[in-house]
Amino acid sequence: MVEYESWVLEMLKNSVLACALVFCVGLQGVALADQPGPDWMPLEQVKQKLISSGYTSIIKIEAEDGHWDGEGMKNGKAMQFDLDPKTGDILGEVEK
Structure with a gap:
């Protein structure tokens, strides 16, 4: 035993x-987890660029697979977006 x-x-x-x-x-x-690169546009500038592109609310934004990835409200619709890491330009956006 x-x-x-x-x-x-x-x-x-x-x-x-x-x-x-x-x-x-x-x-x-x-x-x-993914981290922004040293040559990436700072997050605050990215948010300002999104606002100037018509986003009224940024719900989430994070570094993912070599670009900024996030969610926000644009024209009253929930959107998902991908942004160029260096310029903040919208690479793609779809309604969520």
């Missing part, structure tokens, strides 16, 4: 270690 209890405790310990490892690896992926 003692051998069985020892085996169960060892399996439990290994399971906890495996879960901790998976959790840490998952957090590492969060830390590696």
Whole structure:
């Protein structure tokens, strides 16, 4: 019986270690999220450019896959948009 209890405790310990490892690896992926490049237009200037393009509200904007990606309101409609990272020009926008 003692051998069985020892085996169960060892399996439990290994399971906890495996879960901790998976959790840490998952957090590492969060830390590696896209970041604006050093030559990208600053976020505040990007927001101003969107407002001058007819957006009345910027709901979300973030660096993603080498460009600015976000959501906002334009002409009373919820929109998704992609922006050039250096110029802030709209590369594409669709109604959400």
